[in-house]
Amino acid sequence: MSAALEIVGVRRRYGATAALDGVDLAIEPGTVLALLGPNGAGKSTLVRLCAGLERPNEGTVRVLGEDPRRSLAARRRVGVAPQEIGIYPQLTVAQNLRAFGEAAGLRRRDARTRAEELLEPFALSALADRTAGRLSGGEQRRLHTAAALVHRPSVILLDEPTAGADPATREGILDAVLDLAADGAAVLYTTHYLPEVERLDARVAILEQGRVIVTGTVAGLIAAHGDAALVLRFTDGPVPVAASAFDGAAIQDNGTVTVRASEPAEALRALLNALGPDSSRLADVAIVQPSLEAAYLALTGRAATDSGVPDLVEVPA
Template structure:
């Protein structure tokens, strides 16, 4: 385990209505580290974050943040920033007024509130929008204000659940710029995301959770270096979504769907054909190919290998846990 970690769980287990959600989780998050938490829906990601935030109590094992138990020690919960997917702000107050309310709720002394609000606004890049009503701000600004509110107490642990969900590319880049700076204060940052590019940009470390168990835990640079020492991947971009016959032809050639219009495969595809021969082969079989690209393997390929190799376990899948 990491010496003096910001957060640590040991042999953690959690169930809901007799369904096992998490089982045997061991994890330590270092100060100044950003970890990406990946996994399919129902894997237990949000439950793990709620346990770390003290919102849930484990059935077995232990959770420690900044040396204390967040489920039983209110003082420890104040050292944790929990940023859920939902915007948890008052729409009829300005961004500044929202932060002032949360500073009072956090119990900050009167003299410390204004400086804390100013710091949080600056860290989230919100100075220009500080005095606008939250309800009229764009989704990206609202998410940044949500993050700013969580930073008022100078947390030891920052938990973010899908922090860029539903925002455009410009807002996403602005949020990423905020998140990249969070570890500078010495906080550990855990980001649950389905966005592999986001994980590659922000994370030092990657965790893959599936069926309530950690299937992968490693340094991102090491994982990508291992992948990229091997052959490149082929990526087929389609002009339209593949119908059943085209999808069958792509699968027979060794491809798998990465999105409705993108299919990927390793270097040895369609009997070892080169790009031109592969293009001709797919088009002969009715595949609406727009282009074929050769790309370095990325985190998405590693994730696919890990999750497809794990035996299926439907217990607790897609189970929603109340907040």
């Protein structure tokens, strides 16, 4: 099956800064690719390039075989919800959805029908007649994401679509994405929330400093890299030598050390004994069980969440 979205050798620079440095990715119809990486890795830049909003300095982007910068037909087959919210504040929620549908080429009746279909999964039914400018930030993001899907695009680009969403709304958004993929859409989905990736049964690509460092299925990444791990955060100065000397230890600049461990409880006891007086500098500890989070930690040395340390458990000094 040929790729609906194909990215080959893409580089994008802003002055002397390389946002993307030779990215190769392909997404087939009916599949979801979750793009993971820290802020500044180049995820949003890649979304803009795929939407035809920017041009790569090198390489090619093809949507259904065409350059989205040059083909209006290709751009109309794309649904994009970037991080920056873009809606019509003076229109109601329902009017926004209809307007986006018509702008993408739907007939008025079809746009109205499709707008009504999207209200419930995005928890917008009670807000249908409210002007978008009076919505909260989370409500605007839900509308923004729904508007990207109103014309049932063949290629969907979603950049952190559930940021700030409550659990029920998150489930509705994920269900809508799964429905579109089941209908044959190719989805590029960026997130910091790894349970979403597993819920979507997505393939994974991890982007670091503008380069894809690994791709694979969730199960494959967990099998190869998902050992349990300890994440320890220290205060007052550098990570103690006793912690950094453990096999497989990865150290971050913020005083955090990650240690892969098949038996995390035993490893924690050994670490505490080795630390001696330095154990008083241990602020918190997380035990990450075999999971996509553990694989991400092993591959990057950091957690996928913005906080940097997931599921913290305080350890008394």
